Amino acid sequence: MRTIALIEDDRDLQELLRYRLQREGYRLVASGTGKDAVDFLLQTHPALLLLDIMLPHTPGLEICKAIRAHPRLANMPIIFLSARGSEADRVTGLELGANDYLVKPFFMRELLARIKLHILPRNDQEPVLNISGLELDRERFELRRNGEKVSLTATEFRLLAFLMSRPGRVCGRSELISEVWGRDRDVADRAVDVCVLRLRQKLNDAPEKPRWIHSVRGFGYTFDPDRAIQV
Amino acid sequence: MRTIALIEDDRDLQELLRYRLQREGYRLVASGTGKDAVDFLLQTHPALLLLDIMLPHTPGLEICKAIRAHPRLANMPIIFLSARGSEADRVTGLELGANDYLVKPFFMRELLARIKLHILPRNDQEPVLNISGLELDRERFELRRNGEKVSLTATEFRLLAFLMSRPGRVCGRSELISEVWGRDRDVADRAVDVCVLRLRQKLNDAPEKPRWIHSVRGFGYTFDPDRAIQV
DNA sequence: CGAAACATTAACGATCCGGTAACGGTTGCT
């Protein structure tokens, strides 16, 4: 279940949102004040933040700035909720790094739709990817090929997940190492090749017709079932 | 410069947007109808689409669905522009996969802020260059000539990418060597000629009428489809 | 016209690159 954070001093709105969000399957954690907002978010780890602009003590815009400056929170989606709807208000809100800006009173179902939008869309967070016979389940850490399970190791799984979440994109070895192995890990390029080799073996990914992982000479690898076979 | 596509039948709004977006440094490509929207987008490769909902022939919602279903366009950001602002309209728009929904009349600066929001997080340089029948895809490391794939090697690809990203500019051999081959590489000038030769062969780039890569005697090479043929 | 300067082209061989198998270190479980 995904957690959504709310910072809002209006008690009634707080309760209304709690009710509606719970009905949609979210967990709501709320705070009535912007004091210690960063700590609050670090503790609760929400998937998204609903942020009032007019708050006692710390204005919402300040909080937004602080979040964007914080390395661990920087890309958390933020939706501003504000009674102020002038052009200038909206623009400053959005330019400060908010992902969306809704003017009160807003339609509840629109808010829900926009929340979904900002939480779901990233391919690399989707719990299950299903591409041309390969089913990658990030929650169970399982891979199924035409329905039957293929057991992968952790690195193999992460590598495949990274490639599958960017179908068609050619990923260079250095990119793969920093994203799959870790930015700080000191690992040779060829480790990627070997990992790909092992993946291909487990997937029965023959160099024939419909291949999943393609080598792109001089650049790297790509997951692309549609790519023409190299002749 | 980033391209933004607009599908909108209101001429006045089209011109207004063209004016404002150009002032912000975008290039606008517009179509008054939703017919062949997918082809239109495949050709122009915009970074984002502004889409009217009420269009003659094909409704915007249909276009949105078609885009999301198309593998090469699926994650293009879409902003709906609509005169209809009811809760149901907004929700269906967003749930169909649009990234944003603005109700006409909207604040121009808010639109600009939202455009930035949806474009910014992505890569800085245009991933696909499309010049006079040549389609260079830096993400897939592919080149298509009038739609059909031409397979290039790494150096050929980098050289062509460098030339195509500066159409009309004449690039000297030494410049090309340091930018394409690498500042430190010790390579003779002639290597460039040979690489250009192989490129031309693969592209069927005859020295006749519309030529892509031109030799500029004494200086170097340039990619320029508009250049008059040397007589 | 003829030579110099420069560009085009074909062919060759060195180098680079990716596939693969084998090795050994580490980790975690029994």
Added chain:
DNA sequence: AGCAACCGTTACCGGATCGTTAATGTTTCG
């Protein structure tokens, strides 16, 4: 401790690729 799974490294191989060279065309200019 013993064992197996996992993972990064290394080395070798074959083939693709690329820079060089030299011969051939083409343009420029005295």
